[in-house]
Amino acid sequence: MIHTRELTRHFRVGKETVEAVRGVDIDVSEGEQVALLGPNGAGKSTTLRMLTTLLDPTSGTAAVAGRDVRTEPAEVRRRIGFVGQGHGAGEEQRVRDELYTQGLLYGLDRRTARRRGDDLLEMLDLAPASGREVSTLSGGQRRRLDIAMGLVHRPGLLFLDEPSAGLDPHSRANLWEHVVRLRAEFGTTVVLTTHYLDEADSAAERVLVIDHGLVIADGTPDELKGRVFGDLVSLTFADQVQARGAAEVAERLAPDGGVEALDGGGAHHEVRLRVQRGDAVLPELLRALDAADLDLSAVQVQRPTLDDVFLTLTGRSLREEDQ
The missing domain is CATH 3.30.70.1710 (BMC (bacterial microcompartment) domain)
Incomplete structure (x- = not known):
């Protein structure tokens, strides 16, 4: 589903060049759930934006869902779902209408768009709120609506960028229960970024630790924690x-x-x-x-925790870096 080699992204800040991503190699197979973990400024969000065609790579190659991000960006976008850090739904739109419109924008016919929207509303416990305006939803409901919008066209690959940021613990747990259920239902490959170490530990089958624009570790949570002595x-x-x-x-x-x-x-x-x-x-x-x-x-x-892993690999705490 994802194959990158020597993927880089540089930015010009004044007269200086900032190497945000310095050559990452990533392979994600169909059906995996993978977390990108790293402190602010490590390069994980920049990497995600290149994979979702929101940023052009400076160099290197990336194929996402079987399409090249540089030469076939529209084909990549047709095959992925993306839930960014901000909310994607219009404030004054009704929940069901917003999902219906999203389906039409992806080329679904009217009947299919209605049916898929209603199915997702039921699956994500949003059916009781389907006639309400988006602005009246709680934080957890809005995030679930964002995920529904990313899934209405049934992509094989879903990107979640800090999906639970700003949610209370109960809403976070509820959100991940729904993601697990959706993945079981559709077999969707999920790539996520998160600042919550417990989420990466429990929700991801694999964790990629990114620091200073490089992937410095790749493995299951247990494999990575095995690098810390016992x-x-x-x-x-x-x-x-x-x-x-x-x-x-x-x-x-x-x-x-x-x-x-x-x-x-x-x-x-x-x-x-x-x-x-x-x-x-x-x-x-x-x-x-x-x-x-x-x-x-x-x-x-x-x-050991994933923060212990980061401390072992880099000599500093991931929690301290995020603060």
Whole structure:
């Protein structure tokens, strides 16, 4: 569905040239759901705009839905859906009419445009609001309408640029439930950008990490998190002596895990260690602690996050960069 090689985009700012995208290679297969992840200014939105024909590449090649973005931009646009960061529907238009008009603009006949619009209204829980003006919709309803407009012509490839930006947590969760259902219904390939790391982790099958205009990592969320050394296992004890004894036991089970005993003060003393597959190591560790007559107060296993991946790859936090 997407095939790029050495795709670049440069901008002139005064007398300087800004290399927003510096040569990205991207391959996305049919039916995949892929997230582009990176801080502001990393080049992900510029990359998305080139793939959707809104910006001409400076150099390199890109084929989207089987068509060249430079020589066949109209054919690319016929085959994709695009939901940008702003709202696409007219403020004074009625919801059903806006979807109907969108279908006609894509060349659907009147009956098909009506039917597809009504189907999407039902699927996206917008049917009760179909006769209302767009300006009266909530933020979550407007985003679902934007997605319906991007899908009314049944594209094989849907681009979502920050689709849940500005939504409350409930509306965000609701939006992604609908995207998952639509993808299951139509088999649509989805490419999205997001600043929410939990969305990229849970919604995407693959994540492309973009920084300074380059793709610096490509893989499933679990594969990328595997680049960070293991899970963090935290053991809490009420006694400092027991915590030290637990650290010795942990050292034997995970000699390369970076075991450390921390004095939390008062009734809390903690032992932390890094291990691959904390869920698999934990049963053996608990048995060893019990055999050593060490009284454990609490245990926690924390998996690496995508922000940990970014920190490992770049030396800085993605959350800090976004702020």
